[in-house]
Every structure is written in structure tokens, then in C-alpha cells.
Amino acid sequence: MKAFIFDFDGTVADTLPVCFYAFQSVFKEYDQKEVTEKDIISMFGPSETGIIRENLTHPNTDEAIERYYLHYEEKHEELVDNNQQMLDFLSLLKEDGYLLGIVTGKAKRSLDLSLEKLGMKKYFDVFISGDDVDQPKPHPEGILKAIEMLGVSKDDVAFIGDSDADISAGKAAEVVTVGVQWLPTVQSSTFKDEPDHYMKDIHTFKQLFKINKETTYKSPN
DSSP states (O other): OOEEEEOOBTTTBOOHHHHHHHHHHHHHHHHOOOOOHHHHHHHOSSOHHHHHHHHOOSSOHHHHHHHHHHHHHHHHHHHSOOOHHHHHHHHHHHHTTOEEEEEOSSOHHHHHHHHHHHTOGGGOSEEEOGGGOSSOTTSSHHHHHHHHHHTOOGGGEEEEESSHHHHHHHHHTTSEEEEEOOSSSOSOSSOSSOOSEEESSHHHHHHHTTOOSSSSOOOOO
């Protein structure tokens, strides 16, 4: 294995709570509508901008989109924990020479904000946001773009995610799939398509892929 590509929300960062809060605030403010977390998850696929444009009935979607990002940023520190274990894990992967990527449905704006606040951006080599693809997960477009940018073979890649769309996209891209539920908030409690590997903690991941500092692939970079 030479590269690990990760989903973001619910996989690398426990950002789903702030996503839920921002969406619920916008739908209540503009449509006077209460939406549940389950309702919001069912809308996932497009970026936040796409979700609001497709689902909000209020005509002023541009303003609503700006409000979403305002709520997202205002509540980020309160609702998203800085996960030191995840930071240590990403640091270890980089020290071991692995190439790392993110493929997410999030808009670049919210992804950049979260990466900056959580101090994670330096660990990744490639970022594919919902703004960078024509077809979101479960289509494999984003994963295939990341593989091309990383310059590795599909056979040397694993895709890690917490949702059905993640696993389906990974399978469609013909890479090893890893279904995870190692953060407090995840999108799927079970997976419709069985991933190649399933785990509930980072320690199991490190054991499976033999993550250590002596015996792993070293990036030419």
C-alpha cells in the first residue's frame, strides 16, 4: 500500500455535528422547516451549496448559502473536537512515507476552514472537494482524480470512509475499501456494500496495514 485516501466528515474529523447545526439553522430560518439529522444525511452527495440549492424552497438561496457558512464557522470550535489521536495517526502515516488524500463531498470553502481550524492540512498531498467533481460519491470520479494526482496505481490505494456512498465509490474505483466507525458521529451504522475491511478504532487500522516507521513504502517526495 502506497496511498490512503480518506473521506472527511465522520472519517477524519467529527464535523458532522457542525454540519447538522448549520443546515438545521438555515432550513429553519429560510423555510421555517425542522429537518432531522437523518433528513440531512439523505441530502448528502452534492456540496453544501448544492444541497441548499436543491432542497431549499426559499428563493434567496445565495443568502442562505452564506448563512450556512457563517453558522458553520461560528460553531466550529464549540461543536468539533480537536482529535489528538487522529492528528498523531496522520503524522505517523506521513512519517512512514505514505501519500495521503481527501475526497469529500464538502465544498472547498468548508473543507479549507475545517482543515485550518483542526491543523490537518499539512498532512495531505491531495484534496478533492465537492466543487472539484461533476459526479459526487458514490460515483468514483473524485477517487480516480485523487489517484491520478498522487501518481500511484489503484492496486496501491485504500479508500477510507464512514458512509455507504464512500464504500460504493471505493468499490467502483476498484481500490481497497475500509469502512470505519471510529469517530463519535458517523453517517452509516451499517454498510449496504460490505467493505473489504471494517474497523472501529485507529489501532486496528495500524495493525492491519502494519503502520510503523521502519518497514513501509517511502514516498519519492
